[in-house]
Amino acid sequence: MSRLKVIVVGVGFMGLLHARAVQGLRSAELVGVVDLNEDAAKAAAAALQVPAFTDLARAIAETGAQAAIIATPDPSHRRPAEIALEAGLSVLVEKPLATTVEDAEAITEAARRHGGRLMPGHMLRFDARYAQAAEVIRSGQLGKAFLLTARHWSTRSLGARVGHTTSPLWHFAIHHIDLIQWIGGASIQSIDGAQALESAGGSSAFLSLGQLSNGVGFQVSTGWTLPDTGGRSTEFEAHCEGGVIRITFAPGGGLTSWNSERGQEVEATAWPTIYGRLEGLLRREVEHFVEAVLDGADFVVTPQDATAAIRAAVALEQASIRRAVP
Ligand SMILES: NC(=O)c1ccc[n+]([C@@H]2O[C@H](COP(=O)([O-])OP(=O)(O)OC[C@H]3O[C@@H](n4cnc5c(N)ncnc54)[C@H](O)[C@@H]3O)[C@@H](O)[C@H]2O)c1
Known part of the structure; x- marks a missing residue:
């Protein structure tokens, strides 16, 4: 079996x-890791037993990488994606593909110009619940979709970790915007209201509602508002003329452990470790990317899908009323 040489x-x-x-x-071999922060690169390389680099072009030349996975912060995806695509690699870019339509189009154009494969990492497309919901809606068994709603609440400590480079809109809602456009079968066309709410205590939320171009309504509420003791939750509903389909779960997958001081959610869905191996949605996404590159097959998520989600997110951000809570 040929193995794809991948750099992260x-x-x-x-x-x-x-x-x-x-x-x-x-089907894949990790041939190196790259990070602008030399200490981070070296620590990861030591843990993974692969070479460390701070310069991507050099890493590609020295490792013979055939594919790259870009997991830099949200606004820093374009440059490494372009370098990898220009070197002829296939590239998986973490969501959001970019935070501007201009950057998303530049990355897509680099893939077109150099013949590289480009897959945006919209991991929830690999969640059986959303994939099944999309199938049910598409089959027509519930009649025409009427309203799609998504909400996702996470912890303030996550916001403290990622809030300097992103926001609930770009960190969470971009997932749900992609799901709504994918499951709803059309792009977001009009926005009836959006609010970005931030508190001095570290809570942050993004709320929005509007309509897709086929008339389906949508509502998205996300944020980091919770203590670490628990309560993370996700719900997605598609209300249709003939019924409703609902996905509801704690993001960890419903697995919680308690000690004498507090409860803690244990990750059981997105990236659990089972018998020493990383499993879950992320593994499914990476495996799909690697196998589709090796087989020359289509990706289930396209750069056009990701750019449509970015276009909608930019419009929602511009339309949003920003409010601070002292
Ligand atoms: N799919 C999901 O559910 C999910 C979950 C969390 C994060 N993400 C996405 O993954 C990406 C990374 O998030 P994170 O939480 O791991 O961030 P992080 O801050 O933990 O790590 C980013 C790393 O990239 C390095 N870096 C920054 N610019 C670089 C560059 N130009 N070249 C090389 N290295 C560079 C930093 O030094 C840092 O080590 C983001 O786009 C985020 O939205 C996706």
Whole structure:
């Protein structure tokens, strides 16, 4: 079996998980890690037993990488994606593909110009619940969709970790915007209201509602507002003329452990470790990327889908009323 040589760029929280996902595949080989922060690169390289680099072009030349996974912060996806695509690599870019339509189009154009494969990492497309919901809606068994709603609440400590480079809109709602456009079968066309709410205590939320071009209504509420003791939740509903389909779960997958001081959600869905190997949605996404590159097959998420989500997110951000809570 031929193995795809993969390099991971940006080995913070997500990049390390991607690297472990690659190492768990028989169809791929992790050939190196790249991070602008030399200490981060070296620590990841030591843990994963692969070479460390701070310069992507050099890493590609020295490792012979055929594919790159970009897991740098949201606004820093374009440059490494362009370098990898220009070098002829296939590229998986973490969501959001970019935070401006201009950057998303530049990355897509780099892929077109250099013939590289480009897959945006919209991981929830690999969640059986959303994939099944999309199938049910598409089959027509519930009649025409009328209203799609999504909400996702996470912890303030997550906001403290990622809030300097992103926001609930770009960190969470971009997932739901992509799901709504995918499951609803059309792009967001009009926005009836949007609010970005921030508190001095570290809570932050993004709320919005509007309509897709086929008339389907949507509502999205996300944010980091919760203590670490628990309560994370996700719900997605598609109200149709002939019924409703609802996905509801705690993001960890409903697995909680308690000690004498507090409860803690244990990750059981997105990237759990089972018998020493990284499993879950992230592994499914990385495996799909690697196998589609090796087989020359289509990706289930396209750069056009990701750019449509970015276009909608930019419009929602511009339309939003920003409010601070002292
Ligand atoms: N799919 C999901 O559910 C999910 C979850 C969390 C994060 N993410 C996405 O993953 C990406 C990374 O998030 P994170 O939480 O791991 O961030 P992070 O801050 O933990 O790690 C980012 C790393 O990238 C490095 N870096 C920054 N610019 C770089 C560059 N130009 N070249 C090389 N390295 C660079 C930083 O030094 C850091 O080590 C973001 O786009 C985020 O939205 C996705």
